[in-house]
Amino acid sequence: MTKNLTNKKKVIAIVGATASGKTAYSIELAQKIDGEIISADSRLVYKGFDIACAKPTEAEREGIPHYMMDIVEPEKDYSAGLYECHAKKCIEDIISRGKTPIITGGTGLYYRVLLEHYDLPKVEPDYAYRENLKKEATSDLYNLLKELDLTSSTRIDKNDKKKIIRALEVIHITGKPMSEVQGTKESEYDVEWIGRNFPRDILYERINKRVDIMFENGIIEETQNLLNRHGRIPNILYTIGYQEVIAYLDGLMTLDEAKDKLKQNTRNYAKRQLTWFRKNENIKWNHYPEKLKK
Numbered sequence: 001m002t003k004n005l006t007n008k009k010k011v012i013a014i015v016g017a018t019a020s021g022k023t024a025y026s027i028e029l030a031q032k033i034d035g036e037i038i039s040a041d042s043r044l045v046y047k048g049f050d051i052a053c054a055k056p057t058e059a060e061r062e063g064i065p066h067y068m069m070d071i072v073e074p075e076k077d078y079s080a081g082l083y084e085c086h087a088k089k090c091i092e093d094i095i096s097r098g099k100t101p102i103i104t105g106g107t108g109l110y111y112r113v114l115l116e117h118y119d120l121p122k123v124e125p126d127y128a129y130r131e132n133l134k135k136e137a138t139s140d141l142y143n144l145l146k147e148l149d150l151t152s153s154t155r156i157d158k159n160d161k162k163k164i165i166r167a168l169e170v171i172h173i174t175g176k177p178m179s180e181v182q183g184t185k186e187s188e189y190d191v192e193w194i195g196r197n198f199p200r201d202i203l204y205e206r207i208n209k210r211v212d213i214m215f216e217n218g219i220i221e222e223t224q225n226l227l228n229r230h231g232r233i234p235n236i237l238y239t240i241g242y243q244e245v246i247a248y249l250d251g252l253m254t255l256d257e258a259k260d261k262l263k264q265n266t267r268n269y270a271k272r273q274l275t276w277f278r279k280n281e282n283i284k285w286n287h288y289p290e291k292l293k294k
Contacts, residue, residue: 008190009095013040013115014104015277016196017270019206023056025196026104030064036094037061038087039068040105040114043239045083046074048226051219052241054210074226074235077162081120084113091189108276115191116280123170123181133165141168149177157272162234195277195285204267211263215255220245240265 012035014026026037039045043053047070055069067090072078087103087110094101103115112118133141138161145164146153148171156163170178198206223245226236236242241262248258277283 008188009091010192011091011101011103011115011189012192012194013111014102014194014196015108015111015280015283016106017203017273017277018054018106018266019210019270020196020198020203021206022104022106022196023054023060025194026102027056027060027062027064030100030102031062033100034098035100035102036065037067038090038094038101038103039066040083040087040103040107040110041069042078042083042107042110044069044105045071045078046235047072048074048222048229049239051214051217051222052239052245054214074230075233077235080109080113083110084120087114088188106273108273115187115189117187123173126169126173129169129172130165133168134161138164141165144168149179151179152177155179159238161238191282193280193283195283197274197285203270207266207270208263211259211266214241214262215259220248224249240269 012029014022014029016022029035030037041053043049044055045068049055056066068083068087071086091101103111105111113120138159141161141164142153142156142158145156145167149167152167156167158164167178170176170181174181197203219241223236223242226242227246227249230236232246237246244253244258244262244265247253247261248255253261
């Protein structure tokens with residue numbers, strides 16, 4: 001680990017695509033440096049989002065405290081702004097006890113608002129406007145966003161209805177694109193950025209294996225249980241893993257087709273993650289040419 005030459009609080013950020021071994025690496029590092037782990041994953045905040053989202057089990061955590069997981073019910077919208085507020089409190093608590101915060105996960109926006117020079121738009125929600133937009137097709141909303149804010153449309157997944165609506169809401173309230181409303185701020189932390197990566201063929205092999213294990217571990221039952229408890233709410237329907245299993249449960253795909261679709265969608269997600277993280281020039285990438293790490 002590098003020496004902190006500033007008065008800022010030292011944190012370590014471990015980034016990378018899904019299935020690149022961030023969890024195992026962060027636990028190994030925490031054991032070596034007396035660290036504790038803060039999740040930076042927008043799906044792991046939800047209770048019950050376990051197998052589909054590769055949430056580490058208690059056994060896998062090996063006694064290392066983990067934060068920002070299982071904190072809200074799936075019905076709740078959990079914003080990046082809330083994440084920033086809650087994760088900062090975790091960082092302060094960990095540092096106050098003489099330990100090192102290690103932030104790891106796959107949600108680039110969470111890293112950006114917490115650790116980088118990024119200030120979220122201070123725009124209050126317009127719930128009536130949101131409800132009207134929710135009635136529209138996601139593709140139509142995305143096309144509208146491209147017309148009104150092309151820059152933001154390139155940063156938001158075309159299937160992420162929640163983020164598309166938020167971007168349109170900002171335009172509706174401020175009269176300006178979100179890309180212009182977003183500001184910058186000085187980071188409070190001295191961040192050591194560590195990136196995990198594999199050659200593409202090995203990463204894809206790891207993703208495919210992970211999906212097979214998800215089905216062995218009961219992703220179908222987990223999906224059915226969530227639907228029984230919460231219904232077909234957006235946070236379930238638009239989560240990779242659940243959406244493919246739901247298509248299988250609805251008879252729209254065979255089991256093999258659902259598995260293949262999940263593998264494909266996860267590979268595409270990994271591409272988007274790497275594109276996002278590679279924009280950060282401070283990341284020191286660890287490349288593993290062989291199948292050495294979990």
